[in-house]
Amino acid sequence: MKKQLKIVSYVYSVRIYTALISIFLIPYIIKIVGYDSYGLVGFYAILMACLNILDAGIGGVLARQAIVSRESRQSFIEFTAVFNKVIKIFIFIGVSVSIIGAIFAHQYSKTWLNTSLSDEEVQFCTLLMFCIFAVRYIQGPYRSILLSNESQVAISTINFVYITLSQPVTLMFLLYFRQDIKFYFIVQFMAAAINTLLTVVYGEYIKKKIALSLVDNNKLESKISIKVIFLFALQLSTLSILWIIVNQSDKLALTKFMQLSEYAKYSVAVSVSAIIFVISDPLNQILLPRLTRSYTERNYETYTKYFTYAYYFVCLCLVPLAIFLFFFSQSLLLAWSGDYELAASASRYLPWIFLGGVFGVFSNFCFLLRYSSGDLRNHTLVYLLFSVFVVPANIYIANKYHGVGTSIFFCISSATLFFSWSVYNFNKYFVSGLDFIVKLLIPVSLICCGYFSFINSLKIEPSDRLISFIVLFGIGFSGSVIVAFYIFLIRKKINIKLRLKNA
Known part of the structure; x- marks a missing residue:
């Protein structure tokens, strides 16, 4: 138990470091390269997310297949043969992306982006964006191997090295060598190459270690083929x-319809909202293999415990912060950046983007249910219907209402998906599943609204930035303490169990 606690603590400490260092350095990078150039950094984040479509869910399928293939050495060897074929496909796609990126950068990058930067700057940076993705793309299958082996420490350490190279080291290079956006992306490429090298080397080591640790058995086993893997991947992909x-459709549309300098401020709100991933990413990293293994081994009590405690944790960490931002986002941004223009602009978007992201984390619990049980068919169909409505609406709202309308719609659409499909699945898969909403989410939200509304009415506004930040931190933290006290009191009245008919 102590070992597991140390691992979880390490994983979260790296994620906290990642979030804090990334957010803390944003004002300094903007100061060096300017708003227009920082808009390219925001576009880079969108492009990376959009190109992840090429993973097509294969990483998630490989992780699950690696887990279920560990029943014997022969089964895992067959999986390894398929894995090696997938690697070749990923390398081919990565090279193709680089070539296509060169064509796109030359023909379309300046046309798409509304910026005062020179054609040469935009084309060079756009080309490097595609190359960075290609290098990072190759590591995807190896991360699946590490995840299936629950190599949380290794994954987190590699992430730590990467974020250190891509953020503080990059800033240092910008200060001491060349203070321009082209050099920024050159350093990003170098960081991505080192990150991929570490992942591939350790992934190969773990793959061999697993094979040597397994034993042969005499059970009749079906041969795994790459065709079977891809058919199984269809729903997840x-x-x-x-x-x-x-x-990403809303953000991509905004890069077309907003000035790149103004989109830079929107992207700052998106970057600050990325603190959500401090909670959600390690949670996924830990829960995906454990829930899958617990479900496969029919250890339903353990499954429910993992799921429920994770839900408590998200309520405790994210709900108070989401409500807090509706009352204090501008003060927080000003204390952080010292830039009145940035604080005023980004605070119009931040609360809505953050709350929408929190609903996304809660909706992810529905995905965890379906993924671990191997039943993604209806989940995929619902999300397909959802996307048919949301994507055109994203483009229309981005064009007509720009950042404010887009951020509000993102929040509303995320909440709609959660309160419809996710709540239905909580009730379907768990006895007393509605307690997740009725006894946890709604009361916690009301408590936070009342508390922060009262504190806001006191008009506590220190003039010093450091004191202001400390006061705001204390207000936010005290909100979480109140929520923790409520969860402690209510936990014994919540008796959620997995319905065996769904297991």
Whole structure:
């Protein structure tokens, strides 16, 4: 138990470091390269997310297949043969992306982006964006191997090295060598190459280690083929593609309809909202293999415990922060950046983007249910219907209402998906599943609204940035303490169990 606690603590410490260092350095990078150039950094984040569509869910399928293939050495060897074929496909796609990126950068990058930067700058940076993706793309299958082996420490350490190279080291190079956006992306490419090298080397080591640790058995086993893997991946890949389209279509449209300098401020709000991933990414990293293994081994009590405690954790960490931002986002951004223009602009978007992201994390619990049980068919169909409505609406709203309308619609659409499909699945898969909403989410939200509304009415506004930040931190933290106290009191009245008819 102590070992597991240390691992979880390490994983979260790296994620906290990643979020804090990324957010903390944003004002300094903007100061060096300017708003227009930083808009390219925001476009880079969108492009990386959109190109992840090429993973097509294969990473998730490989992780699950690696887990279920560990029943014998022969089964895992057959999986390894398929894995090696997938690697070749990924390398081919990566090279193709680089070539296509060169064509896109030359023909369309300046046409798409509304910026005062020179054609040469935009084309060079856009080409490097595609090359960075190609290099990072190759590591995808190896991360699946590490995830299936629950190599949380290794994954987190590699992430730590990458974020250090891509953020503080990049800033240092910008300060001491060349203070321009082209050099920024050159350093990003170098960081991506080192990250991929570490992942591939350790992934190969783990793959061999697993094979040597397994024993042969005499059970009749079906041969695994790459065709079977891809057929099994169809539902997950469709879901992954839809998720990327839904979540990036609004941002991609904004890069077309907004000035790049103004989009830079919107992207700052998106970057600050990325603190959500401090909670959700390690949670996924830990829960996906454990829930899948617990379900496969029919250890339903353990499954329910993992799921419920994770839900408590998200309520405790994210709900108070989401409500807090509706009352104090501008003050927080000003204390952080010292830039009145940035704080005023980004605070119009931040609360809505953050709350929409929190609903996305809660909706992800529905995905975890379906993924671990191997039943993604209906989940994929629902998300398909959702995307048919949301994607055209994203483009229309981005064109007509720009950043404010887009951020509000993102929040509303995310909440709609959660309160319809996810709540239905909570009730379907769990006895007393509605307690997740009625006894946890709604009361916690009301408590936070009341508390932060009261504190806001006191008009506590220190003039010093550091003191202001400390006061705001204290207000937010005290909200979480109140929520923790409520969860402690209510936990014994929540008796959620997995319905065996769905297991």
